[in-house]
Amino acid sequence: MNPVTHAQLDWDDQGRPHSRVFDDVYFSDQSGLEETRYVFLQQNRLQERFAALPAGGRLVIGETGFGTGLNFLCAWQLFEQHAVAGARLHFVSVEKYPLSPVDLQRALALWPELAPFAEQLLAQYIAIHQGFQRLVLDNGRVTLTLLIGDALEQLPQLDAQIDAWFLDGFAPAKNPEMWTAELFAELARLAAPGSTISTFTSTGWVRRLINAAGFKMKRTPGIGHKWEILRGEFLGWPAETPAPVAAKPWFARPPAHNGKRHALVIGGGLAGCASAASLAARGWQVSLLERHDGLAQEASGNPQGVLYLKLSAHGTALSQMIVSGFGHTRRLLEHLQRGVDWDGCGVLQLGFNAKEAERQAKLAEAFAPALLQLLDRDQAQIRAGVGLEHGGLFFPEGGWVHPPALCQWQASQPGIEVHAHHDVLELRKVGAQWQAWDGDRLLASAPVVVLAGAAEVKRFAASAELPLKRIRGQITRLPQTADSQALATVVCAEGYVAPARLGEHTLGASFDFNNDDLTPTAAEHAGNLELLQEISPDLAQRLHAADLAADTLEGRAAFRCTSPDYLPIVGPLADTLAFARAYDVLRKDARHTPQATCPWLDGLYLNSGHGSRGLITAPLSGELLAAWLDNEPLPLPRSVAEACHPNRFAVRALVRSNVAKTAP
Ligand SMILES: Cc1cc2nc3c(=O)[nH]c(=O)nc-3n(C[C@H](O)[C@H](O)[C@H](O)COP(=O)(O)OP(=O)(O)OC[C@H]3O[C@@H](n4cnc5c(N)ncnc54)[C@H](O)[C@@H]3O)c2cc1C
Numbered sequence: 001m002n003p004v005t006h007a008q009l010d011w012d013d014q015g016r017p018h019s020r021v022f023d024d025v026y027f028s029d030q031s032g033l034e035e036t037r038y039v040f041l042q043q044n045r046l047q048e049r050f051a052a053l054p055a056g057g058r059l060v061i062g063e064t065g066f067g068t069g070l071n072f073l074c075a076w077q078l079f080e081q082h083a084v085a086g087a088r089l090h091f092v093s094v095e096k097y098p099l100s101p102v103d104l105q106r107a108l109a110l111w112p113e114l115a116p117f118a119e120q121l122l123a124q125y126i127a128i129h130q131g132f133q134r135l136v137l138d139n140g141r142v143t144l145t146l147l148i149g150d151a152l153e154q155l156p157q158l159d160a161q162i163d164a165w166f167l168d169g170f171a172p173a174k175n176p177e178m179w180t181a182e183l184f185a186e187l188a189r190l191a192a193p194g195s196t197i198s199t200f201t202s203t204g205w206v207r208r209l210i211n212a213a214g215f216k217m218k219r220t221p222g223i224g225h226k227w228e229i230l231r232g233e234f235l236g237w238p239a240e241t242p243a244p245v246a247a248k249p250w251f252a253r254p255p256a257h258n259g260k261r262h263a264l265v266i267g268g269g270l271a272g273c274a275s276a277a278s279l280a281a282r283g284w285q286v287s288l289l290e291r292h293d294g295l296a297q298e299a300s301g302n303p304q305g306v307l308y309l310k311l312s313a314h315g316t317a318l319s320q321m322i323v324s325g326f327g328h329t330r331r332l333l334e335h336l337q338r339g340v341d342w343d344g345c346g347v348l349q350l351g352f353n354a355k356e357a358e359r360q361a362k363l364a365e366a367f368a369p370a371l372l373q374l375l376d377r378d379q380a381q382i383r384a385g386v387g388l389e390h391g392g393l394f395f396p397e398g399g400w401v402h403p404p405a406l407c408q409w410q411a412s413q414p415g416i417e418v419h420a421h422h423d424v425l426e427l428r429k430v431g432a433q434w435q436a437w438d439g440d441r442l443l444a445s446a447p448v449v450v451l452a453g454a455a456e457v458k459r460f461a462a463s464a465e466l467p468l469k470r471i472r473g474q475i476t477r478l479p480q481t482a483d484s485q486a487l488a489t490v491v492c493a494e495g496y497v498a499p500a501r502l503g504e505h506t507l508g509a510s511f512d513f514n515n516d517d518l519t520p521t522a523a524e525h526a527g528n529l530e531l532l533q534e535i536s537p538d539l540a541q542r543l544h545a546a547d548l549a550a551d552t553l554e555g556r557a558a559f560r561c562t563s564p565d566y567l568p569i570v571g572p573l574a575d576t577l578a579f580a581r582a583y584d585v586l587r588k589d590a591r592h593t594p595q596a597t598c599p600w601l602d603g604l605y606l607n608s609g610h611g612s613r614g615l616i617t618a619p620l621s622g623e624l625l626a627a628w629l630d631n632e633p634l635p636l637p638r639s640v641a642e643a644c645h646p647n648r649f650a651v652r653a654l655v656r657s658n659v660a661k662t663a664p
């Protein structure tokens with residue numbers, strides 16, 4: 001894996017950016033705005049298509065080469081001018097060399113008329129790291145999914161139906177690696193029926209290759225010093241080319257929901273509130289049912305949680321999920337109050353033993369310094385503001401979050417009604433409605449239900465078989481002292497400690513696999529104090545830890561909810577018995593892909609299994625769920641979405657029974 005690097009730019013005497021790597025301009029010398037509008041907006045007939053969108057309708061634009069975001073901002077402006085309230089714009093753009101935030105700001109300052117849109121983009125252009133990065137703009141009316149990396153690596157992972165393609169990306173002669181038959185096959189694979197496409201070039205070999213991929217391209221008069229440009233539409237996948245591999249039926253998209261857009265979300269923690277917010281942003285009416293008297297009273301109720309990224313240098317599904325999820329959560333936090341609801345003070349992960357230090361060195365090679373930096377002990381001490389015994393990995397954009405604040409903010413979005421004291425004991429399907437019952441009391445009903453009750457989802461027949469485990473954890477609240485005020489970042493070893501929020505540091509957290517009781521114990525407070533000692537004896541001293549009696553300490557305990565592969569479980573649910581019958585052949589031949597349609601439980605979805613990192617995974621999982629439900633571009637690579645899919649366990653169980661039978 002190569003770390004992503006920012007675009008290397010030179011600026012001409014009129015303040016316009018020029019790429020050093022490609023030796024080409026980002027936009028036309030004459031008028032970038034006019035060229036964008038003519039080449040991409042007009043040739044894709046976006047004005048009339050935006051105007052024709054109904055409330056609840058959506059148009060998906062795809063682009064190669066996000067660059068300065070000029071095309072995106074022009075499309076957004078046009079959308080704003082012509083689309084009705086309730087319509088949505090989804091823009092997916094791939095970029096190998098993202099501009100640094102400073103360069104982006106400088107480039108966009110060239111277009112004062114786009115300032116209202118550019119300001120919103122800049123405010124969210126944070127933590128843009130490799131892979132899929134979702135930005136929710138204008139309260140969800142506009143969604144931007146940036147795929148950071150090479151187009152030929154990123155687009156094959158995209159699951160989307162693109163209505164209009166902007167084929168941008170420096171002149172073919174300057175960037176021949178991108179303008180290839182492979183790329184055009186990807187554009188075709190992703191093209192929705194009737195999809196349109198345009199590009200600023202009219203180069204003959206480009207036109208022929210795009211045509212060969214299934215588009216019909218036409219030359220059309222150009223603009224400025226472009227004599228001709230190309231526009232076209234997608235006719236269909238060429239008969240002579242082997243069809244792209246379809247998703248396995250158990251990971252395929254369930255049929256689109258056509259009924260009333262009303263969903264029950266059961267569970268008012270990070271997963272439930274995120275699911276509710278993602279659906280509400282898409283115009284769904286959401287009833288959020290929580291058994292307690294308010295939101296975020298279980299795992300999501302700690303005073304401070306850490307944006308802790310446990311990455312792998314090998315780009316595993318989990319690691320990809322973490323980088324994408326971190327970016328998404330980090331951007332959402334911009335809506336909350338810094339210092340009380342969260343703080344971007346950075347997170348330092350100490351290299352507290354040789355194995356950890358070695359792992360960290362590999363991570364520093366695999367990821368860009370904007371995400372993480374290896375610090376020696378002296379540098380780490382300066383960052384942390386307290387004495388340390390090790391250096392470590394510093395995540396400058398990380399920090400701590402007060403999870404209830406994130407939950408409250410998400411649940412307060414228009415379209416969400418919170419129903420406290422609603423303990424759902426049973427779900428029944430009656431006609432097209434799911435009914436939520438508490439004994440003989442009907443609590444609510446809707447055609448769609450999202451189960452977001454952490455491990456409690458196992459009480460429902462439809463999700464009873466999922467391998468979710470509860471792991472008790474306890475945090476300790478430590479009063480800030482005059483000397484502990486020096487702590488400037490979150491510091492983690494096996495445990496973590498955060499700079500104080502409202503006069504208290506959170507120290508966490510214990511792991512207990514056997515205790516079902518949530519009363520805080522003195523033994524675990526004592527264990528947490530040992531974790532503090534391991535993090536920093538100096539900080540422990542500043543906090544007068546030696547004088548603190550474990551049985552007088554305050555804290556709280558809750559259950560984490562984990563899956564065996566530590567990935568969350570997010571997506572549509574299938575009927576367990578019918579699933580085993582439909583795919584029984586996997587017991588005999590694991591390589592066979594049966595074609596039978598998955599027996600989905602229509603309208604039933606799950607968002608759970610967030611383990612120790614719900615702050616990072618739950619909000620993006622809300623977006624993933626909404627994308628499954630609304631047939632939208634997925635906010636994660638296909639392979640990562642499949643790795644999080646509820647059906648993965650049923651498939652593995654069938655395949656394993658085959659292995660068990662054939663093993664000697
Ligand atoms: C001690 C500890 C420390 C942690 N530290 C961190 C950290 O530093 N960083 C981090 O990212 N993560 C951390 N986590 C993990 C994080 O808190 C969880 O991943 C996250 O809160 C899970 O959110 P959730 O919504 O899935 O579950 P929960 O917050 O448990 O929410 C589930 C909700 O569903 C409700 N519910 C369940 N069943 C029903 C029903 N049938 N009807 C109605 N309501 C129902 C429950 O009452 C509850 O409110 C920590 C967890 C613990 C326990």
Ligand SMILES: C[S@@+](CC[C@H](N)C(=O)[O-])C[C@H]1O[C@@H](n2cnc3c(N)ncnc32)[C@H](O)[C@@H]1O
Nearest residue numbers: 065066067068069070071095096150151169170
């Ligand atoms: C002309 S600029 C795009 C201008 C942009 N659409 C705008 O509105 O500012 C071309 C962009 O394509 C990106 N690019 C070039 N080759 C790429 C590749 N193989 N994969 C992804 N992005 C690429 C460049 O880094 C650059 O940002």
